[in-house]
Amino acid sequence: xxxxxxxxxxxxxxxxxxxxxxxxxxxxxxxxxxxxxxxxxxxxxxxxxxxxxxxxxxxxxxxxxxxxxxxxxxxxxxxxxxxxxxxxxxxxxxxxxxxxxxxxxxxxxxxxxxxxxxxxxxxxxxxxxxxxxxxxxxxxxxxxxxxxxxxxxxxxxxxxxxxxxxxxxxxxxxxxxxxxxxxxxxxxxxxxxxxxxxxxxxxxxxxxxxxxxxxxxxxxxxxxxxxxxxxxxxxxxxxxxxxxxxxxxxxxxxxxxxxxxxxxxxxxxxxxxxxxxxxxxxxxxxxxxxxxxxxxxxxxxxxxxxxxxxxxxxxxxxxxxxxxxxxxxxxxxxxxxxxxxxxxxxxxxxxxxxxxxxxxx
Amino acid sequence: xxxxxxxxxxxxxxxxxxxxxxxxxxxxxxxxxxxxxxxxxxxxxxxxxxxxxxxxxxxxxxxxxxxxxxxxxxxxxxxxxxxxxxxxxxxxxxxxxxxxxxxxxxxxxxxxxxxxxxxxxxxxxxxxxxxxxxxxxxxxxxxxxxxxxxxxxxxxxxxxxxxxxxxxxxxxxxxxxxxxxxxxxxxxxxxxxxxxxxxxxxxxxxxxxxxxxxxxxxxxxxxxxxxxxxxxxxxxxxxxxxxxxxxxxxxxxxxxxxxxxxxxxxxxxxxxxxxxxxxxxxxxxxxxxxxxxxxxxxxxxxxxxxxxxxxxxxxxxxxxxxxxxxxxxxxxxxxxxxxxxxxxxxxxxxxxxxxxxxxxxxxxxxxxxxxxxxxxxxxxxxxxxxxxxxxxxxxxxxxxxxxxxxxxxxxxxxxxxxxxxxxxxxxxxxxxxxx
Numbered sequence: 115x116x117x118x119x120x121x122x123x124x125x126x127x128x129x130x131x132x133x134x135x136x137x138x139x140x141x142x143x144x145x146x147x148x149x150x151x152x153x154x155x156x157x158x159x160x161x162x163x164x165x166x167x168x169x170x171x172x173x174x175x176x177x178x179x180x181x182x183x184x185x186x187x188x189x190x191x192x193x194x195x196x197x198x199x200x201x202x203x204x205x206x207x208x209x210x211x212x213x214x215x216x217x218x219x220x221x222x223x224x225x226x227x228x229x230x231x232x233x234x235x236x237x238x239x240x241x242x243x244x245x246x247x248x249x250x251x252x253x254x255x256x257x258x259x260x261x262x263x264x265x266x267x268x269x270x271x272x273x274x275x276x277x278x279x280x281x282x283x284x285x286x287x288x289x290x291x292x293x294x295x296x297x298x299x300x301x302x303x304x305x306x307x308x309x310x311x312x313x314x315x316x317x318x319x320x321x322x323x324x325x326x327x328x329x330x331x332x333x334x335x336x337x338x339x340x341x342x343x344x345x346x347x348x349x350x351x352x353x354x355x356x357x358x359x360x361x362x363x364x365x366x367x368x369x370x371x372x373x374x375x376x377x378x379x380x381x382x383x384x385x386x387x388x389x390x391x392x393x394x395x396x397x398x399x400x401x402x403x404x405x406x407x408x409x410x411x412x413x414x415x416x417x418x419x420x421x422x423x424x425x426x427x428x429x430x431x432x433x434x435x436x437x438x439x440x441x442x443x444x445x446x447x448x449x450x451x452x453x454x455x456x457x458x459x460x461x462x463x464x465x466x467x468x469x470x471x472x473x474x475x
Numbered sequence: 476x477x478x479x480x481x482x483x484x485x486x487x488x489x490x491x492x493x494x495x496x497x498x499x500x501x502x503x504x505x506x507x508x509x510x511x512x513x514x515x516x517x518x519x520x521x522x523x524x525x526x527x528x529x530x531x532x533x534x535x536x537x538x539x540x541x542x543x544x545x546x547x548x549x550x551x552x553x554x555x556x557x558x559x560x561x562x563x564x565x566x567x568x569x570x571x572x573x574x575x576x577x578x579x580x581x582x583x584x585x586x587x588x589x590x591x592x593x594x595x596x597x598x599x600x601x602x603x604x605x606x607x608x609x610x611x612x613x614x615x616x617x618x619x620x621x622x623x624x625x626x627x628x629x630x631x632x633x634x635x636x637x638x639x640x641x642x643x644x645x646x647x648x649x650x651x652x653x654x655x656x657x658x659x660x661x662x663x664x665x666x667x668x669x670x671x672x673x674x675x676x677x678x679x680x681x682x683x684x685x686x687x688x689x690x691x692x693x694x695x696x697x698x699x700x701x702x703x704x705x706x707x708x709x710x711x712x713x714x715x716x717x718x719x720x721x722x723x724x725x726x727x728x729x730x731x732x733x734x735x736x737x738x739x740x741x742x743x744x745x746x747x748x749x750x751x752x753x754x755x756x757x758x759x760x761x762x763x764x765x766x767x768x769x770x771x772x773x774x775x776x777x778x779x780x781x782x783x784x785x786x787x788x789x790x791x792x793x794x795x796x797x798x799x800x801x802x803x804x805x806x807x808x809x810x811x812x813x814x815x816x817x818x819x820x821x822x823x824x825x826x827x828x829x830x831x832x833x834x835x836x837x838x839x840x841x842x843x844x845x846x847x848x849x850x851x852x853x854x855x856x857x858x859x860x861x862x863x864x865x866x867x868x869x870x871x872x873x874x875x876x877x878x879x880x881x882x883x884x885x886x887x888x889x890x891x892x893x894x895x896x897x898x899x900x901x902x903x904x905x906x907x908x909x910x
Contacts, residue, residue, distance in 0.1 A: 252797055272799035274753025276878045294683030358680050391670055
C-alpha cells in the first residue's frame with residue numbers, strides 16, 4: 115500500500131506501526147521540488163490522526179502521539195530542506211507569540227517555525243506592553259486573539275497559564291513553558307535529539323541533572339522519556355530533587371558520580387536562580403564541585419555519552435566550556451531540532467480534529 | 476404561607492436535635508419567636524397559626540458558621556454583609572461569626588459596633604463579630620481585647636492569617652481567660668508555607684506549583700496544643716486538614732486538654748487532584764490535601780476529634796480569581812453549599828450520621844461561642860432550618876445569593892435542599908416549595 119493513503123492513516127495504531135516499519139527505509143524523506151503536495155506525500159494527513167487542539171504538556175500525550183509528533187518533525191525538517199526553504203502548509207494562518215517571561219531561543223524558534231510553514235506571526239512580550247498598564251493576562255490574550263489569530267504560543271512564569279488560555283480562548287494554545295510545570299516542545303526536541311543518535315529511546319538511561327524542582331524541562335522530559343521506555347534518573351541537590359519522584363517511576367540520586375558510568379545521556383538543567391526565593395544550596399562554588407560536568411567527569415562516563423543542555427547555559431556552573439563545546443555535546447543540534455519540533459507542533463495543533471470528525475472523514 | 480404572627484407549626488418532619496439526641500418524626504411549635512413545644516397536642520395550639528408540611532424533610536437547629544469572611548468594610552466587591560447573610564440563610568445558617576479581616580480590620584470597639592449595626596440592618600441571619608487578636612491584625616501587639624469583648628466580639632481571631640508570633644499567642648491565651656472568650660487560630664507555620672499554592676505531594680510535584688507542606692500545619696497545631704496546656708486558655712483550631720494535626724488533636728483530647736478543632740467543608744471531601752486543571756477556585760487555605768490526609772480527617776470527624784465543620788466561606792470577585800493561579804487569592808465560597816456538601820459526601824455515603832453532622836454544623840459551634848442556638852430545646856430562640864436531604868440540586872453560581880462566584884462546585888449535583896430557614900421564629904428564607 116502506498117505511503118500516506120487515507121485508508122492506511124485512519125488509525126493511529128496503523129500509522130504508528132507503519133512509521134516504525136518504514137523508518138529504517140527512509141521513506142519519510144519527502145521531495146522538496148514542489149513544496150506543497152509532494153511534501154505532504156511522505157506525511158500522514160494530520161487531521162485524520164491528531165485529536166489535540168492544544169499542546170499543553172507531554173503528560174497528556176500517549177507514546178504513539180509523541181512518536182508521531184517526532185516523525186512529523188523529521189519529515190518537515192527534510193521537506194524544508196533542513197530548514198532552508200519554506201512550505202506553505204500554514205499559509206494564511208496567524209500565530210501569536212505571547213511571551214510573559216524573557217526568552218530568546220524559544221521565541222525565535224517558534225517564530226521561525228511558523229514562518230517556515232508560511233504562517234504570519236505576531237510578537238508580544240510583556241515588557242513595555244499593556245501588562246505594565248495593569249491589564250490582566252487573560253485580557254491581553256483575548257485582545258491578541260481578537261486580531262484573528264489561529265494559535266497562541268504562550269510562555270509565563272505561572273504554571274497553568276496555557277490551560278487558563280485554552281479555557282478562555284477559541285484558538286489553539288501551545289505551551290512554551292509555564293513556570294516549573296511543563297515545556298513540551300523542549301521535551302520533544304530533547305527526545306528527538308536522543309532518538310537521532312540512538313535510534314530508539316527504549317532501554318536508554320537518561321539522567322536529568324540539576325534544579326529539578328523548578329524545571330519545566332525536567333517535567334516534560336520525564337513524561338516523554340518514561341512513555342517511550344527510557345529509564346530516567348533525576349540527580350541534584352536534595353533541596354531541589356524530591357524523593358517523591360520515585361513514586362512516579364523515576365530514580366532519584368543525589369550523587370552524580372555514582373550514576374555517571376551507567377548514563378547514556380546527561381541533560382544538564384540550568385540552575386533557575388530567578389525562581390528560587392531562597393538559595394537551596396550553599397554556593398555556586400559548591401554546586402559546581404558536586405554537579406558541574408567537566409572533563410574529568412566525562413572521562414569517567416560511557417564512551418558515547420550524549421551531553422545535552424536546554425540552555426541558556428550558565429557556562430562553568432552546569433558544565434565547563436570544554437564539555438559544552440566538546441565531542442559529546444549535542445547542544446546545538448537541540449537548537450536545530452527545536453525548529454523542526456515546533457513546525458510539527460504548530461502544523462498538527464492547527465489541523466487537529468475531534469475524534470468524531472476524524473472517524474467521519 | 477402568609478404569617479403576620481411568629482406562630483408556626485411545622486408538621487410531619489424528622490426532628491433532629493443533636494443537643495439532646497432527639498431524632499423522630501413529629502411536629503414542632505414556634506410561638507413568639509421561641510420553640511414552644513415538640514409534638515404539642517392540638518389543645519395547645521393557638522388559633523392564629525401557620526402550618527408547614529415538612530414531610531420527607533429534616534427539622535434541625537439552624538447552622539452556625541465560624542470565621543466566615545465577607546469583605547465589608549473594605550472589599551465590598553467580594554461580598555457585603557447584606558449579600559453574605561442572605562447567602563447564609565439560603566444555606567441554612569442562622570448565625571455567622573464573621574472574620575475580622577476587613578479593611579480596616581475589626582480591632583476597635585467602633586468597628587465591632589459597625590458590624591453589629593450592619594448585621595441588624597441586613598436583618599437576615601444573626602451576625603456575630605469576631606475581634607482581632609492583635610492590633611491592626613499585625614500579629615505583634617495585643618488588640619484591646621477587653622473593649623472588643625465589651626462591644627460584642629464573641630471570640631478573637633486574626634484570620635485567615637495564623638498567629639505566627641508564639642509569644643503573642645501565649646499572651647493572648649492568658650489575657651483572654653479574663654473575659655472567657657475563645658481565641659481562634661488557623662494553624663500554619665508561615666515560614667514553611669510562604670509562597671505555596673497547593674499541598675506538597677505527588678500532584679504538586681507534577682504541576683510544578685510551589686508547595687505548602689503538611690508539616691507547616693502539624694507544627695503549628697502542636698505548638699498551639701502545648702500552649703493551651705500551659706496556659707489553660709481557650710482555643711479553637713479553625714481549620715485542620717492533615718493527618719498529623721488530627722493525630723495530635725486526638726492525643727491531646729485523650730489527655731484531657733480542653734479545646735475544639737474545626738475543618739473547612741472542602742477539606743472534608745476534596746483532594747489535591749482537583750488542582751489538575753489549575754482551577755483557581757481550588758486554591759484554598761488550608762490547601763486541598765492528598766487522599767491519605769482526607770481519610771485521616773474523615774476519621775477525625777467520625778471519632779469526635781474534629782468537633783466543628785465550618786464553611787470556610789471566602790469570597791473573591793471574579794476578576795481576582797480570573798488570573799494566574801500563582802497570584803490568585805486563596806479561598807472559595809461555601810455558605811450555600813456546605814450543608815449539601817456534608818450530606819452528599821459525608822452523610823449519604825455513610826461516613827457520618829446526620830445527627831453527628833448537624834452537631835458539628837450547629838450545636839458544637841453554638842456551644843463554643845456560648846450562644847443559645849444550636850438546639851431545639853423548649854423556650855430557646857427558634858433558629859432552625861428545614862431541609863430535604865434526599866432532594867438534589869445542581870450548583871449554578873449565577874443563581875447563588877453570594878456576590879462572588881468562586882466555587883469549584885459549579886455544575887455539580889448535590890443532595891440536600893434547604894426549604895426554610897427561621898431566625899428567632901421569623902421565616903427569613905424559603906427556597907423550594909415543600910412537597
